[in-house]
Amino acid sequence: MTPPPPLTQSDIDGEIAGIRTGYEKARAAGAPAAHHPPRDFPPYRSSLLRHPKQPLVAVDGDPEAVELSGPVFGHTDVTELDHDLTRQHAGRSARRAHHRLRAAARQRGPAERGQLVELWQANASGRYAHQRDQHPAPLDPNFTGVGRVLTGDDGSYSFTTIKPGAYPWRNHENAWRPAHIHFSLFGSAFTQRLVTQMYFPGDPLFAYDPILQSVTDEAARARLVAAYDHSLSRPEQSLGYRWDIVLDGPSATWIEEGR
Amino acid sequence: MPSLPPTPSHTVGPFYGYALPFPGGGDIAPAGHPDALTLHGYVYDGAGEPVPDAIVEFWQAGPDGSLAGAPGSMRRDPVTGGFLGRNGVDFTGFGRVPTDADGHYTVRTLPPGAPSPVPYISVCVFARGLTHHLFTRAYLADGPDALLASLAPERRATLIALPEPDRDRTHRFDIRLQGEEETVFLDFG
Ligand SMILES: [Fe+2]
Numbered sequence: 001m002t003p004p005p006p007l008t009q010s011d012i013d014g015e016i017a018g019i020r021t022g023y024e025k026a027r028a029a030g031a032p033a034a035h036h037p038p039r040d041f042p043p044y045r046s047s048l049l050r051h052p053k054q055p056l057v058a059v060d061g062d063p064e065a066v067e068l069s070g071p072v073f074g075h076t077d078v079t080e081l082d083h084d085l086t087r088q089h090a091g092r093s094a095r096r097a098h099h100r101l102r103a104a105a106r107q108r109g110p111a112e113r114g115q116l117v118e119l120w121q122a123n124a125s126g127r128y129a130h131q132r133d134q135h136p137a138p139l140d141p142n143f144t145g146v147g148r149v150l151t152g153d154d155g156s157y158s159f160t161t162i163k164p165g166a167y168p169w170r171n172h173e174n175a176w177r178p179a180h181i182h183f184s185l186f187g188s189a190f191t192q193r194l195v196t197q198m199y200f201p202g203d204p205l206f207a208y209d210p211i212l213q214s215v216t217d218e219a220a221r222a223r224l225v226a227a228y229d230h231s232l233s234r235p236e237q238s239l240g241y242r243w244d245i246v247l248d249g250p251s252a253t254w255i256e257e258g259r
Numbered sequence: 260m261p262s263l264p265p266t267p268s269h270t271v272g273p274f275y276g277y278a279l280p281f282p283g284g285g286d287i288a289p290a291g292h293p294d295a296l297t298l299h300g301y302v303y304d305g306a307g308e309p310v311p312d313a314i315v316e317f318w319q320a321g322p323d324g325s326l327a328g329a330p331g332s333m334r335r336d337p338v339t340g341g342f343l344g345r346n347g348v349d350f351t352g353f354g355r356v357p358t359d360a361d362g363h364y365t366v367r368t369l370p371p372g373a374p375s376p377v378p379y380i381s382v383c384v385f386a387r388g389l390t391h392h393l394f395t396r397a398y399l400a401d402g403p404d405a406l407l408a409s410l411a412p413e414r415r416a417t418l419i420a421l422p423e424p425d426r427d428r429t430h431r432f433d434i435r436l437q438g439e440e441e442t443v444f445l446d447f448g
Contacts, residue, residue, distance in 0.1 A: 036268045037390040044270070046388030049305035050436050056415075056446035059406055066326060066371075067394065067447055071318055071353030074330030079340050088340075106263070120278030128274040146278040148333075182272060184279060190318045190381055195392060197269040199390040214390050215267045223266055248265035249387050249447055 005171040007045075009208060015043040016213045023216040035248065037214035044210040045171050054189050068251055070190040073116040073150065082148040085121075085161040093123070093143035098238035100164050101198075101226065104155040105185055105245045110157030112247060118149045118184040119159060125164030126179075160238060166205055178205035178212065189251030198243050199225045268392065271385040273312050276357060280314065281333050283344040285356040287317065287368035290347065294322065297429040298380065298397060298420060299365040302358050305437030309362020313386035315364055315434070317354035319379075324372035328352040368398060377402035379418075384434055394445040397432040410443060417442045 019041070023034065039051035059065055086093050091228045105112045122128045122145060125137035131142050143162065149156050164179050180197040187193070197210065206212055223246075232240020271279075298317075302310040320326050329349035336343050345351055353442035354366045371378045379398040397420040398407065407415050417440060420432035435442050 039390050041390055044390065047390060052393065052437055052441055052444050054441050056444050057410070058446045058448065060448050062405060066318065066379065069326035071332065071351065072328045072330050073333065076331050077335060079335050079337055081340060115261060118278065120275060129277050130274040133274055152367050182275065187278035189422055190383065193392060194266060194268060195271050195385055196266055201294055211269060220264065220267045223264065239317040245266045246263045
């Protein structure tokens, strides 16, 4: 038997276009906007065997549900250097430019204060500090790529880091991930837990990436892209980006306030 | 207050391993606590293969039933920047463990107290290939519970983490992402 031909970008593009057409038809027929990606998204091949086929079971109307509360973190859980990924080593990290990320986290209502924000990313060459990342780009001894911070009273957070490089992966032939930073957020309830990725504006790889395109709703996709904000840039130092994060899901306090 | 559209979820990807796990992430119970129990199991995919790159989080009430939690799950050493482990006194109620190369995870914790009549630990699963995390519950016993009562018996069984007869205070909870005996996953709206 001859092995199947390698999966090409145009195969993936065709699958993504088909799913999008189906979504847009459903929207035109009155379906609500899908804010999150479907768990079953075949163009992202790793999703095939890792999504449930049974519908999720709704748990609503139980005010005692443990998930309406959530873990708490405090200043013992972060250190002074955690928010500046360029200062965690003695030397200077390889970079094109430092980037300052600044924005706020909120739930669909009020700002989320004192919540843990974690991020991780590849270095400027597109390589993760992870043994299983075999992308033949150099590791950077002065850059690990992990950050943590607690949100302020207004829900704001701020990190200083470098722009990660794009990197190849094996979803299909010639697959490249656009530059992105992974984020993990806690809200005031476990239901609000969010893990996601932030992108930089105008990246030419957006259209080719089945992970970004797993968010089929165009407006929702746009919410994953940070905005350049010149007022956040610092002379001779860093370019500023703003990326607001809005957490989904009910919480005990939110329900008490009448949603 | 206007309701803002939420930020979409994305997969955790394959390379979170140097960022999200932390030493002592599965040690929710204070070391040597006489009431500590072990919850462990495997994560499987739709082909029945273990998932070696999942990361599983746990949230639960304290033994007194409190859902207030406490900071300090990731307590840090300001001198080295390293992780110190929990302080051994406060019950944080939070755990985070990656699956190992066999797709296996273990946490040590204290049994959750009231308010729920049947004690359960809330579980959140992340993995490469999973575009949006999945919530489930590990019930440490079967009993009267609104969610359990709403499920067919074979589905209900996927949420019960029964004590293992040949091990002391040890409960087994496997998570099947897809297929036969697929775990019940939850939607909180
Ligand atoms: Fe990545």
